[in-house]
Amino acid sequence: MELTKTVIPEFLTGGGEMGELIRSRDWSETPLGSVEMWPQSLKTCIRIILTSRQPMFVWWGPDLINLYNDAYRSILGGKHPEVLGMPASEVWKEIWDQVGPRAATAMQENEGTYDESLLLIMERNGYPEETYYTFSYSPVPGDAGGTGGIGGIICANTDDTQRIVGERQLMTLKDLGKHLLDSESDTAVYNRAITILKENPADFPFACIYQADLKAGILEMVGKTDASLADTVLPPSLEIESTLAADWKFKHAIHTNKSLVVTGLKDKYGKLPSGKWTISPDQALVIPIIQSGQACPFALLIVGLSPYRQLDDKYRSFFQLVADQVASSIVNVHAMEEARKKAEALMEIDRAKTAFFSNISHEFRTPLTLMLGPLEELLAQKEGTLNPDQEAHVMATHRNALRLLRLVNTLLDFSRIQADRVQAHYSPVNLSSLTEDIASTFRAAIEHAGLQFHVNCDPLTTDAYVDRDMWEKIILNLLSNAFKYTLGGSITLSLEQDGDNAILRVQDTGVGIPAEEIPHMFERFHRVKFTRGRTFEGTGIGLSLVKELVLLHGGDINVKSEDGKGTTFTVRIPLGCAHLPADHIVKNDYELYISGLSEAYIKEAFHLGRGNGTSMNGNVPAGEEKPRVLVVDDNADMREYLQRLLEKHYWVDTAANGKEALEKITAQLPELVVSDIMMPEMDGIELLNHIKHDSAISSLPVILLSARAGEEAKIEGYDIGADDYLIKPFSAKELLARVRAQIRISRLHQQAIDILQHSAEELEKKVEERTAELLRKNSELEQFAYIASHDLQEPLRKIRTFSELLQMGLQKGTPVNNYFDKIQSSAARMTQLINDVLNYSRLSGRDVQFVSTDLNAILQQVKTDFDLLIEQKQAIIKSNELPPVKGIPLQLVQLFTNLIGNSLKFSEKQPVITITGTPLQASERASYSGLQDDIDYVKLEFKDNGIGFEQKFAEKIFTIFQRLNEGRQYAGTGIGLALCKKIVENHRGAIKAEGSLNEGATFIVILPADQ
Incomplete structure (x- = not known):
């Protein structure tokens, strides 16, 4: 060692x-x-x-x-x-x-x-x-x-191998992420992906993408990196079940959603594109391009593998990331497409609503014109034809007709703006003088209400170009709004120049606006809830219309307010004409301009400025036998009308809102309260709650008046505790009968409490049963239904009521009586039109329950409703045993009513109506679009022997306001069959019409069967 x-x-x-x-x-x-x-x-x-x-x-x-x-x-x-x-x-x-x-x-x-x-x-x-x-x-x-x-x-x-390869692959992934992001279609994604893969020939000697059509069993090539890739190896189109697809393991990759390796390419196909390398690949990777969680891939990515790399986990992961990038971009494209379709659908809905508003506004203007003409002729007569009471009735009718026309015109203006059909004409004006003259028309009404009115318009050094009609509407709407919500103090209008802009301000000392409501003030149909004012009436589009008109002048509008201390609206418009479209500028001389538009605003302001006053017989000695009735309504015309109607039989006191009514109830208890629902400060619902939850006055009967039509509105009224509920417009006889009944019940209550308790239990049971049947709906035109029901029906009701009162005192056959006949005819047609429009708008709700429905019972109910008409026309209605369906009973009653009523109306000889119901056969399903594959359907046929129609009009008759016949011969609104179509669409069914002129018509309805 x-x-x-x-x-x-x-x-x-x-x-x-x-x-x-x-x-x-x-x-x-x-x-x-x-x-x-x-x-x-x-x-x-x-x-x-x-x-x-x-x-x-x-x-x-x-x-x-x-x-x-x-x-x-x-x-x-x-x-x-x-x-x-x-x-x-x-x-x-x-x-x-x-x-x-x-x-x-x-x-x-x-x-x-x-x-x-x-x-x-x-x-x-x-x-x-x-x-x-x-x-x-x-x-x-x-x-x-x-x-x-x-x-x-x-x-x-x-060793730089990992760095070089990693940078190369990272560049590919970055390019995919960057360039696929803004693709607008699947094809664009695939083409851009192939272009990017072509720039990395080291990792992608060759690559191609097959888009999968699994229903057809076809793979379509949407791109390849090398044009020399032979069609015999990877053809442009390939059946998934083919032998070549099996060799490439396409079917297996689709079914397993996993990447698969294909080997032996050289032996099978010889020389293949080699990209950066001198020898062609012997292996390829087949990768499904699929969204996570999806059952089937969008496409397949085929990659020839580099002959100088082993397919390890790292290399396989890179290819999977490439496929995931492509799949993610496809998902984004589909998401954007869905978003685009939703946006288009919303725009289409908005266009439909705008067209709807425009159409009904035009429809309303015709009967309004026919009403205003005779009324103005009556007012123009000086022969003493009308006594003072009759003249007062005519003036109230005329005033409310003007108000209704203003509401309709506002809707029409707004719908035109939304549809970009407004043609503004800008001309140079002396804006200070024009503004002063428009504002001056409001002075008498404002000062008559006890308010101060200040107008300060400074001269401008630069010409102002405005559309005079639009500028007048801006000022009148802002002043009307300020007057409505200013109960004391002052209103100030000012105009001044700030650089190249004119600044218009309307400032008041009114009730103000809560801070949370300010961002919504210019939204259409938005109204501040529970605010105090002269009235609760209004459309909720006045300020929205003002904003649109200001924008058309290239300006802007904003609002500042403090709750309880007042509000200031500020309008800024540029001076000169450089900002305006040249083809809309009218060069003319300066002139002072006031249109007749202000008349309706001023008359309404005078009307709102009238105080409640003292009732003619409000102070009644104690012990008087005459029943005492308290009338509560924010509309002065309505208060006066109800007072005149009731004072012949009762002592009548009046109040302008619920708060004032409670004060009068506390001072002297009436035997009955007749109250409107929608009022400022305290509405009818809140008043009712105060009465019914105060043990001292809880037995006081309350009749609610509302413009919300329909059975649901009545049930809601009863449900909140009203003793009775009356829908506007109502007849004088009906109101007097309801008042008599409630006072009689109230007096019997004092004498026989046990009987009344029993009656109350029965009434409560009835209300609960009816409430259980209630189908609450959320219509797509909810805002308009509210406007039509409250703000349009109320003046219409007054027109009909005052006309009836006046006609009662006139001799038949006189010219004056003919005027009233025209008014009554036009008003009746308009009432029918409003009811049909409301029915149509309420059908948009989808939050109802589908239940098993017996069509035979519905048919029997409708036949009972038509008993008199069937007897008059000697009609025969035949049917087989109709199969049950899954549906909404109330809507199906409306469907049968409209279709049978249509057949009865358009039959000149003895009507024969045949109704048959059978299961829809599989061979017939293709004739009706929109039916669901997994649902069975019932086919209903309504066949008559009436006047029929030409088959070319088969689709046209289902269009709203569409009529094929003269209105003088066949009365109607043109909404009935549109209602039928909408009801069937709500049931996910189909409807079509077949007919021949003078040979009758057949309506075929497809509804879901009761499975």
């Missing part, structure tokens, strides 16, 4: 495993000779490499004998340890064509070499491998005692 230790050369001590190998090797028979004979320069090089952690080697002597350290073993791979002591040309024979000349340069020319990230195809583990190295060959001189010259080469190596 001591002898061995002494013979170990010092330069070989340590050095790890390679030091041990060099020490243990017998070098005497090699070109290097025994270790003891090695030249000092070699020993120094060996000592350097053995103590270094950098991969290093020494090639020594003419044969370049290979010596290396531990770190260099990873470079040699499977060649270690056999290559220790072998000539370098044998160690690296596969790359000697590249490294040999570099070694010769160092040995023969005594000149070092340097290469950075040089590609070397090494065979270290039994297969050719893509590698990248940075290395330098440094010549080492021999010992001076020897032959002199260069003894060998020492080299340090850096």
Whole structure:
């Protein structure tokens, strides 16, 4: 041991495993000779490499004998340890064509070499491998005692393979993420992906993408990186069940959603595109492009694998990331497409609503014109035809007709703006004078209400270009709004110049706006809840219309307010005309301009400014036998009308809102309260709750008046505790009958509490039963239904009521009586139109329950409703046993009513209506679009022998407001069949019509069967 230790050369001590190998090797028979004979320069090089952690080697002597350290073993791979002591040309024979000349340069020319990230195809583990190295060959001189010259080469190596490959793959992934992001279609995603993969020929010698149509069983190629990829290998179109698809394992990849390796490509297909390499791939990877959680892939990505890379986990993960990037982009495209379709659907709904508003506004204007004309002719007569009471009735009717026309015009203006059909005409005006003149029309109404009105309009130094009609609407709406919510103090309108802008301010000392409501003030149909004001009436689109008109002038509007202290609206519009469309500018002379538009606003303001006043018979001696009735309504016309109607039989007191009513009830208890629901400060519901929850007055009967039509509204009224509920418009006889009944019940309650308790229990039971049947709906036109029911029906009711009162005192056949006939006819038509419109709008609700429905019972109910008409026309209605359906009973009653009523109306001879119901056969389903595959359906046919229609109008008759016949001969609104279509669509069914002129019509209805 001591002898061995002494013979170990010092330069070989340590050095790890390679030091041990060099020490243990017998070098005497090699070109290097025994270790003891090695030249000092070699020993120094060996000592350097053995103590270094950098991969290093020494090639020594003419044969370049290979010596290396531990770190260099990873470079040699499977060649270690056999290559220790072998000539370098044998160690690296596969790359000697590249490294040999570099070694010769160092040995023969005594000149070092340097290469950075040089590609070397090494065979270290039994297969050719893509590698990248940075290395330098440094010549080492021999010992001076020897032959002199260069003894060998020492080299340090850096393996750059992972860095080069990683950067290359990262660039591919980055490009995919960047360029696929804004693709607008599946095809664009695939094409861009192929373009990016083509830029990385090292990892993608060839690649292609097949889009999958699994229903058709077809794969369609949507792109490939190399045009030379033969169609016989991967054709443009391929059946999934074909032999070629099986060879490529396409079907297996689709069913398993896993990537699969296809081998033996050279033997099967010969030479294939090789990308960066000189030899073609022998393997390919088939990768499903699929969304996570999805059952079937969008497409398949086929990648020819590099012949110089092993398909390890890292390499496979890279390809999977590529496929995932493509799949993610496809998902984004589909999501954007869905979002686009939803946006288009919303826009279509908005366009439909706008068209709906526009259509019904036009429909309303015709009967309004026919009402206003005769009324104005009556008011213009000076012969004393009307007595003072009659004249007051006519004036109230005319005033409410004007108000209704203003509401309709506002709706029409707004719908035109929304549909971009407004043509503004901007002309130069003296804006200060114009604004003062418009505002002055409001002065009398404002001061009559006890308010101060200040107008301060400074002269402007620059011309202002405005549409005069629009500017008038802006001012009148802002002043009307300020007047409505200012109960005391002042209203100030000012106009001033700020640079190149005109600033209009309307400031009031009114009730103000809560802070949380301010962001919503210019939203259409938005109204501040529970605010105090002169009235609760209004459409909720006035301020929204103002904003749209201001925007058309290139300006803006904002509001500042403090609850309880007042509000300021500020309008800013640019001066001059540079900001306006040149083709809408009208160059004309300055002129003062006031249209007739202000008349409706001023009359309404005067009307709102009238106080409640003192009732004519409000103070009644104690013990008076006449019953006392309290009328509560914020509309002065309505209060006066109800007072005149009731004071012949009762002592009548009035209040303008619920708060005032409670004060009067406390002062003197009435026997009955007749109250509107929608009022400022305290509405009818809150008043009712106060009465019914106060034990001292809880027995006080309350009749609620509301413009909300329909059975649901009545049930809701009863449900909140009303003793009776009356829908506007109502007749005078009906109101008097309800009042008499409630007072009689109230008095009987004092005499026979047990009987009334029993009656109350029966009433409560009835209400509960009816409430249980209630189907609450959320219509897509809820805002408009509210406007139509409250703000349109109320003035219409007054028109009909006052006309009836006036006509009662006139002799039949007189010219004046003819005027009233026209008013009554137009009002009746408008009432029917409003009811049909409300029915149509309420059908949008989808939050109802579908239940098993007996169509035979519904048919019997409808026949009972038509008893008189059937008897008058001697009609015959036949039917078979109708099968049950799954549906909404109330809507199905409406459907049968409209279809049977349609057949009765359009039959000139004895009507024969045949109704049949059968299961829908599978062979017939294709004739009806929109039916669901997993649902059975029932086919109903309504056949008549009426006047029929031409088949070319079969689709047109289901359009709202569409009529094919003269209204004078066949009355109607043109909404009935549109209602039928909407009801059927709510049931996810179908409807169509067949007919021949003068040969009858058949309506076919498809409804879900009761499964």
